[in-house]
Amino acid sequence: MIVGVLPDVAHEYHDSLSRLGLLVTMFALVYAIFTPIITSVASRWKRHHVLLVLMVVFFIGNTWSAMATNYTSMLLSRMLTAAVAGAIISMVLVMASYVAPRNKRASLVSWVFAGFSIASVIGIPIGTVISTTFSWHDSFWMISGLTIFVFAALVWLMPRDSPQYKSTLSKQFTLMTDKRVLLGVIFIITICAADYTIYTYIRPLITNVMGFDNTWLNWLLFGMGIFFIIGNKFGGFLADRGGVHRLPTVYAVMTVLYLLLGPLLQFKWVAILIVALLCVAFSSYGSSTQLMFLDIAEKEYPQSLDLASSLNSIFANIGISLGSFTASETVQFTAMTNLGYVGALYGILGTILIITLSKQYKGMQYIVK
Template sequence: MSKYRLQAIVFVLVAFMLGCNEFMVVGILSDIASHLHVSIASVGYLVTIFATVYAVSTPFITILTSKYSRYKTLLVLIVIFLIGNTLSGFATNYWSMLLSRVIAASVAGSIISLIMTFTTTVAPRQKRASLVSWVFAGFSIASVIGVPIGTTISTNYSWRYAFFAVSVITIIIFGLLVWLLPKHVEQVQGSIKGQLSLLKDPRIYIGIILVLFTAATMYGYYTYIRPLLTTALGFSNASLNILLFVIGIMSIISNRWSGRIAENKGLRGMPKYYVADIILLVLLPLALSTKVSGLAVLLILSLIVTLVNAPIQIHFLNTAEREYPQSLVLASSLNSIFFNFGISLGSATSSVLVSAIGLKNISLGSAVFAVLSLTLIVALNRAIKAKPVRRVSQS
């Protein structure tokens, strides 16, 4: 097996590790609440706090560590993540659990940002989109495989062992990174102001708003995916895990499809998918009248709603690499930062709408976000056409 393939596998494992840590809490909420003697709602806030700390801390850590070796910085951040995750397993009360989640969240975004930056170093230019899509797939694999395994461990043994299992994976990944990562990577350093200059470029700031509203489009309905499947469509709780597994598989396929789009038309090929999003989200309330039509629409949405992930990530990386090299790590973090903000916006909107217009109609809020996203992708493509990213020779 080539060194590049081993590096690619490790990068996907990093995303899997981070995904398990972030998503696993959802599957073991009741177990944590029972052992720490707090309400499920209180433990639920850990998810919101994690996403908020993740989004807020990432740009600060990314900018402040940019002058140091990326290799050493990544390893230090992995160690901090390991400490935070392990402390979650040892938490004896709610506040120690909260602290441990904040520690893990504070570095998780910077870790994946550095991994994305290393993709530009280890992957030939023609393979970057594919590698980026596989890294995103690592998060989907975590939700499909890692989270159910964590839930099973929690149910049969203890929720603490679920966190310890992630710690073991983290230690293994640390060793693999030491072995496989390039230790000396050419870096262009810049002042904080110089790094932030990237955000003045319309090809960037339109892109990050697009990411935010795309995430809001998804989580405007996906936040309530369980009640949509059970309460709205009438599927039994016994079949819920199977249905969520199938939706997760669709997400993995979506990530690979996203990579193909990035390799070919890129962002120019995205508007038609947003049009499809709008149509499906408007039709979803009607589709929920039967199991077959409702599930079909939800599965198709799982395939297409976040297809922009790889094309926009490649766009950010290429723009920074060619025109803002001092901002490369910051550029690699923009997608994850604003996707998390979008999750918060979408979930908050759905929570308001479920009371105002009912569970079956919450996708109408997502449709509004999809319309905004369509407007933004058209504007972004016009901005790119007006000022094309400077091309460099293939490597």
């Protein structure tokens, strides 16, 4: 939601949009640093108890954001929220994998990842409407209210007996010595960096560069969320039919789309179509890489299962941090219309990495026709 309200926050704080873009960068960086630490330490206690405690911290951090009156307060509140957000997602993914029949895991995991897209469909447009109609503070109050609802639902519905392995931080990280895992996480970094080279400034790109008004902005953000959901479900489809071995084509196409975006931004409907297709590509990797990490951990590093469940979200946020930082630096020195070329550079690297990974990882190949 923060990407939809950044211009309003910048206006209230009398600060530059490029500096406010660092809120996205810092959130992602703190998320990436604290997720493996909290996930590993939390393995000593019942997973459902830890999840509820983390939800309380999330509520406190988000409510602080709603009350923030200056840049420093906003930054610190976002850092507190980020510190627990990744561990929450990691635990939910483990529980989802546990309750699903093995032949339904890809589908269920894709729905968990679709939560991000549903947030885009609902959160960004509604948050933007609330921000432009009332105040961006009220957008964060909305999230605090939803957190209370989710907390109650978790108390009622979440499983109490998901399997756990008590492990030290060093034992958890033995997973990171596996070459396939390293290729996978660097690939995720590059794709999410590509994503946030444009997504960090999606609102000014749509309004200032493409020329759509604020009424169209909300509908277009809604449409982007729909295409993110399509991408997640397409990713689940791919995970059932070859997984990571199907992804090289997707990211080669993504790179070409990025190269086309810059010169076609002046044709606003063509540009929006390209952005829609990019949304599908951005969100197609999640189910395949998540199931690959869990497969490797279950077979060779069972003590690292909790860490394996969090790798997607950890390194996605490192990629988001890198992409949003790259974007904020780019717009300081060149036109916003050049962001697509920066995304293409990340796309080229990501395509090379996923081709290499496809050759290294032998799982899922039996269903590739």
